[in-house]
Amino acid sequence: MRKDLVFGMAGSGGDGIVSAGDSLLQAAAAEGYHGVMTKSFGSQIRGGESSCRVRISTTPILNPGGNLDVAVALNWDDFLKFGAELPVSGNTVVIYEAATKILEADIPLVGVTPLQVIAVPIAEMAKATAGTERAKNTVVLGLIAGWFGIGAVAVMKGIRKKLAKKGEELVDANQRAFDAGRAFAMEHPLKVSMNVAASATKGQVKLITDGNDMCAAAAIFAGCRFFGGYPITPSTEVMQFFTDHVWKYNGAVLQAEDEIAGIGAAVGASFAGTKAMTATSGPGLSLKSEMMGLASIAELPLVIVDVQRGGPSTGLPTKTEQSDLFAAAFSAHGDVIRPVLAPTSVADTFRITIEAFNIAEYYQTPVIVLSDQEIASRKETLDPIDTSQFKIINRVVPTGTDLVDYKRFKQTDNHISPISHPGMLGGTYLASGIEHVESGAPTNSGSVHQRMNDKRTKKFDPLKERKDLFEVTGNPDAPIAILAWGSVAGVCREALEMAQAEGINVKLMVPYLLYPVAEGIYNEFFRSVQRGLIVEQTHLAQTFKLLRMHIDLPKGVQSLARSGANPFLPTDIVEALHRLLSELQRSHEGQLQPQE
Amino acid sequence: MSATCEYQAKDYKSDLKPIWCPGCGDFSVVQGIYRALAAIGRPPHEIAFVSGIGCSSRIPGYTTAYGFNSVHGRSLPIAQGIKLANPDLLVLAAGGDGDGFSIGGGHIAHLIRRNMDITYIVMDNQIYGLTKGQLSPTSQKGRTTCTSRYGSLEEPVNPLLYVLAYGAGFVAQASPTDLAGMAATIEEAIRYPGFAFVNIQSPCVTYGEEAQQIKGLKAISENLTALGHNPADRLAAMDLAQHYGQKLHLGVFYRNPEPAPTYDGLVRERQALLSKDAPPAENILDLFIKK
Numbered sequence: 001m002r003k004d005l006v007f008g009m010a011g012s013g014g015d016g017i018v019s020a021g022d023s024l025l026q027a028a029a030a031e032g033y034h035g036v037m038t039k040s041f042g043s044q045i046r047g048g049e050s051s052c053r054v055r056i057s058t059t060p061i062l063n064p065g066g067n068l069d070v071a072v073a074l075n076w077d078d079f080l081k082f083g084a085e086l087p088v089s090g091n092t093v094v095i096y097e098a099a100t101k102i103l104e105a106d107i108p109l110v111g112v113t114p115l116q117v118i119a120v121p122i123a124e125m126a127k128a129t130a131g132t133e134r135a136k137n138t139v140v141l142g143l144i145a146g147w148f149g150i151g152a153v154a155v156m157k158g159i160r161k162k163l164a165k166k167g168e169e170l171v172d173a174n175q176r177a178f179d180a181g182r183a184f185a186m187e188h189p190l191k192v193s194m195n196v197a198a199s200a201t202k203g204q205v206k207l208i209t210d211g212n213d214m215c216a217a218a219a220i221f222a223g224c225r226f227f228g229g230y231p232i233t234p235s236t237e238v239m240q241f242f243t244d245h246v247w248k249y250n251g252a253v254l255q256a257e258d259e260i261a262g263i264g265a266a267v268g269a270s271f272a273g274t275k276a277m278t279a280t281s282g283p284g285l286s287l288k289s290e291m292m293g294l295a296s297i298a299e300l301p302l303v304i305v306d307v308q309r310g311g312p313s314t315g316l317p318t319k320t321e322q323s324d325l326f327a328a329a330f331s332a333h334g335d336v337i338r339p340v341l342a343p344t345s346v347a348d349t350f351r352i353t354i355e356a357f358n359i360a361e362y363y364q365t366p367v368i369v370l371s372d373q374e375i376a377s378r379k380e381t382l383d384p385i386d387t388s389q390f391k392i393i394n395r396v397v398p399t400g401t402d403l404v405d406y407k408r409f410k411q412t413d414n415h416i417s418p419i420s421h422p423g424m425l426g427g428t429y430l431a432s433g434i435e436h437v438e439s440g441a442p443t444n445s446g447s448v449h450q451r452m453n454d455k456r457t458k459k460f461d462p463l464k465e466r467k468d469l470f471e472v473t474g475n476p477d478a479p480i481a482i483l484a485w486g487s488v489a490g491v492c493r494e495a496l497e498m499a500q501a502e503g504i505n506v507k508l509m510v511p512y513l514l515y516p517v518a519e520g521i522y523n524e525f526f527r528s529v530q531r532g533l534i535v536e537q538t539h540l541a542q543t544f545k546l547l548r549m550h551i552d553l554p555k556g557v558q559s560l561a562r563s564g565a566n567p568f569l570p571t572d573i574v575e576a577l578h579r580l581l582s583e584l585q586r587s588h589e590g591q592l593q594p595q596e
Numbered sequence: 597m598s599a600t601c602e603y604q605a606k607d608y609k610s611d612l613k614p615i616w617c618p619g620c621g622d623f624s625v626v627q628g629i630y631r632a633l634a635a636i637g638r639p640p641h642e643i644a645f646v647s648g649i650g651c652s653s654r655i656p657g658y659t660t661a662y663g664f665n666s667v668h669g670r671s672l673p674i675a676q677g678i679k680l681a682n683p684d685l686l687v688l689a690a691g692g693d694g695d696g697f698s699i700g701g702g703h704i705a706h707l708i709r710r711n712m713d714i715t716y717i718v719m720d721n722q723i724y725g726l727t728k729g730q731l732s733p734t735s736q737k738g739r740t741t742c743t744s745r746y747g748s749l750e751e752p753v754n755p756l757l758y759v760l761a762y763g764a765g766f767v768a769q770a771s772p773t774d775l776a777g778m779a780a781t782i783e784e785a786i787r788y789p790g791f792a793f794v795n796i797q798s799p800c801v802t803y804g805e806e807a808q809q810i811k812g813l814k815a816i817s818e819n820l821t822a823l824g825h826n827p828a829d830r831l832a833a834m835d836l837a838q839h840y841g842q843k844l845h846l847g848v849f850y851r852n853p854e855p856a857p858t859y860d861g862l863v864r865e866r867q868a869l870l871s872k873d874a875p876p877a878e879n880i881l882d883l884f885i886k887k
Contacts, residue, residue: 268677
């Protein structure tokens with residue numbers, strides 16, 4: 001019995017491959033499995049190629065997985081367009097549409113001999129049972145249920161619910177297609193059984209959502225009641241969630257005329273005393289940068305979500321990348337710090353988004369949440385989250401004596417000044433993008449500018465001590481280290497487990513706080529390190545460079561960086577670790593053997 | 597909401613000393629705003645006054661309201677965020693012709709179509725003053741400035757026709773040539789329940805042309821009421837607005853006799869409707885439960 005299976009499916013836009021993935025994920029959740037689903041598309045509006053990966057496991061899942069265990073190709077042209085996103089290995093069972101008329105021995109996968117290749121007349125079976133080829137995806141789900149033991153009951157239960165309004169006839173047609181797929185699988189058993197073990201948590205409540213919806217829900221949970229934004233792939237669903245729900249909490253959304261107006265309205269709402277947010281992706285981040293500078297100097301709380309995609313410019317709008325790191329850390333002109341946080345999964349998008357609001361409110365600053373296309377659009381099954389453990393921080397407002405001769409930008413011990421808002425008697429002041437004295441009045445004075453820059457940067461000192469915004473796993477004294485953030489972190493978590501199982505003495509740091517760079521925390525982490533890998537999906541090794549700008553990384557720490565849409569597999573990381581290990585062994589002549 | 601005590605113009609005047617050149621038309625504009633606000637009587641802390649960048653955009657700081665001297669061209673998006681966050685506030689926006697019709701020119705159309713209850717005052721002087729005398733979007737074609745030594749090659753924007761064409765519910769023009777009339781026009785704009793636009797011909801004494809100084813403006817000014825213009829007649833207003841640049845029509849060009857619902861009002865209605873049976877925000881993750 002397997003504990004874990006990775007499915008990868010591709011077809012044309014109309015084939016319903018993503019909807020099959022959704023059904024599979026939901027069925028797996030209903031049967032108590034953990035699941036992660038990622039989607040990838042061509043950039044066509046309709047049609048074109050589409051694909052999904054679904055990973056199902058009896059234990060919590062760290063990432064969407066490496067090589068496919070099961071590949072489903074409804075046609076080969078579309079499948080091959082996804083390249084490294086759907087990697088087939090010698091352990092993969094390949095299922096494909098027999099109507100492609102390609103012989104099992106001739107499938108167009110270069111340099112790899114799959115474990116087994118099976119041509120299935122999927123379209124023909126759909127037509128014969130449901131009367132339409134549109135049921136192809138249901139046939140595929142039947143095949144999966146038959147061969148891998150997932151969703152035999154739950155898939156059809158889900159489909160039944162989904163199609164209930166469309167009539168019994170359609171449900172029955174789908175049932176026949178599903179049964180046909182399942183029967184085909186039973187009649188053609190796999191050479192090696194690949195059934196997944198039953199889950200121990202069957203029957204427990206599970207949540208399913210993606211990173212964008214989770215981000216928006218977390219924002220509303222954190223008290224955000226205003227969203228200003230502009231549609232841009234792959235962040236738009238954040239705004240969509242707000243337009244569905246925020247009114248219920250007496251909040252509002254403005255779908256603005258452009259990216260600048262979107263963040264501008266959010267700045268205005270924050271000035272008016274409301275927790276506010278905007279969300280965007282690369283090009284939008286560039287456009288919003290002037291407003292981010294304004295919010296920094298006016299010391300207004302604000303959360304900016306940047307769902308990264310391949311850049312520069314339009315780049316790869318539907319693919320993931322981590323190359324907005326520099327743009328986020330140094331997002332506008334002037335001497336200024338804007339905190340940058342990054343979630344690593346759908347689940348921790350909840351915590352990190354709340355943290356972003358707390359930091360924004362406490363420090364009176366714009367905060368950037370660097371999500372990415374993979375996290376934003378991937379669906380995860382989640383165990384229920386105990387939300388009572390999350391503390392919500394609100395900005396400090398002036399009271400009593402603060403309001404006698406109120407000074408909005410008053411120097412205080414922690415450099416944070418109580419902030420009033422329109423409507424508050426005694427709190428009137430001028431907010432501005434121009435340098436200002438404590439009262440808010442404009443100034444040209446160099447000495448005031450120096451003092452105010454001090455105030456606006458020193459206030460972040462405590463943030464750099466926040467160890468809870470860093471995850472360190474593995475042996476704390478290990479000589480070999482991995483560092484990764486965002487969606488790449490999950491791959492490295494699995495790589496760490498694999499390396500540890502091999503006896504490699506290694507540790508992993510996952511920073512959730514990317515900027516300001518917490519020098520002390522990194523220095524402590526790297527103290528034991530002689531060889532290391534900074535793993536990231538950027539072409540320029542931005543993380544590696546950002547760290548080197550602030551700390552003296554040990555000489556043996558190297559960059560493992562590649563452009564977006566070229567996902568890392570856990571095995572890639574382990575391979576690189578082997579290289580580091582042998583380097584280390586050569587340089588130390590056996591002093592530092594791998595430890596158990 | 598507002599207390600019942602009476603306010604005077606001086607209650608809206610801050611201690612900040614304006615940076616404007618002696619004789620600048622904006623001194624009159626800020627006086628007009630003080631008077632209009634006193635007539636309306638909202639306490640200063642219930643007013644949010646937003647501007648962009650430029651000489652005239654310094655204006656919120658010269659009032660005792662909550663001011664926001666923001667970035668170039670973006671007063672309107674910020675004002676809209678404020679209004680949606682707290683519709684009870686009286687929200688004013690102001691700036692120059694470059695701020696409103698050049699760098700920020702894309703925003704006004706959308707505010708007009710949303711019809712939020714915001715009053716926008718443009719101090720139009722046909723020049724960039726703060727940067728010392730460049731062409732502005734309302735500069736006459738052929739005008740020579742330091743960025744147009746051989747004369748401007750482009751037609752000016754007509755701010756009045758622009759906002760009328762987009763469907764603004766209240767459109768007026770004023771000038772320091774008639775301070776009392778300006779104060780009354782601003783007051784009427786603020787009282788209008790919806791988006792209101794006031795273009796104020798405010799002379800630049802340093803970079804402005806002779807014809808655009810007070811004397812020149814007086815020579816071409818005509819009061820719309822005296823002309824017998826009916827402010828409910830939008831087409832007549834557009835007809836008159838075509839004379840922008842040649843004549844200075846003062847007063848209300850257009851006032852929608854049946855003001856349309858405001859965006860902020862509709863938002864309130866939606867909030868009231870949808871919040872009635874909403875589950876608490878603490879339980880928002882329940883939306884993701886799959887049975």
